[in-house]
Amino acid sequence: MRPNRSASATPPFPEFGLSERLGPPATFDAEQQAAADELTNGPRQGVYGPFRPLLHRPSLLQAVAKVGETLRYAGMLDAALREWAICVVSRELSNVFEWDMHLPLAEAAGVPPAALAAVERGVPLPTDLHADLVLAHAIAGELIHQHRLSDETYAAALRTWGEAVTVELLTLVGYFVMVCWLMNVARTPGP
Template identity: 80%
Template sequence: MSPNGSANAIPLFPEAGLSERLGPPNKLGADQQAAADELINGPRRGVYGPFRPLLHRPPLLRAVAKVGETLRYAGTVDDALREWTICVVAREVSNVFEWDMHLPLAEAAGVPAAALVAVERGTSLPDDLHSDLALARTVVAELISQHRLKEETYADALRTWGEAGTVELLTLVGYFAMVCWLMNVARTPGPACP
């Protein structure tokens, strides 16, 4: 993916390369260590991303982790749609961690590279993009910018995913917006960074 977008593109990742300002506590208390151990021994296999700042509040870390695990590992949204939606959210809120983490997962799930480039650059989607992916981008954009869905978008979501699928997708958007915002403030480094 090219980091060079158009002049009208969404700003690139402003926190990329900046020093982390809200990382994990220097010394972990017993509950913090227990929460860290739960992450290390769970499906994530480590303490990274939003869980670095969340270590300051172990009950929140556990609750956030459980929602994320449910969405990623027990959800009904197919892999391509889930990973695409996460990438779109990450780009809409300019979060380097989730973008870098989920871009290869989206590619592996079969999301077209041209669509990911369009999201990265903030340009129009390819005309031949599968309709559910295009709709998911509209859902994310409307939720992030308007905090709700237009009637037409909502009706399209129900036709495409049904009520349960729509609820899951809306929750996916909200969850990843929340953790992206937390990491943007914390300046959590991308997954390849220390």
């Protein structure tokens, strides 16, 4: 069982401890059951997180799940960069589920604890943080707060990763923004 890291986060998560208000349907129709079975038999091995509210729209659940699986299990980003970006997005959007789910994955992938602590507290990043993590943090921040990238940030991404990886990172940020917003509204509990 993972520790519930969001319980002691500073600043706190707004939805932490609140009752879920949009969970899965009380009973599943055939399409919902098929979607749930597909998740349970796939790499996620269960129906949790954003897929709880998405069970109300099984075809949408399946499409969202496929994008997430591609990004997490068949992507080009190395694990540290991927998990770091997910943590940055989840903290920027104050999402309990994704923070608690991906924080230990980021730690296991080698993201420095001091960098994760800085993201949690919303303070400047450590000055010795690897440049690709600093750049990914800037990209997520610009996308979330300005809804676009500056020319300088875009050029740095292309120099650092090339077009394909840059597209994947942009998609990863957008995907996790979407699922975080859904879960924030649904008040989906942490893992």
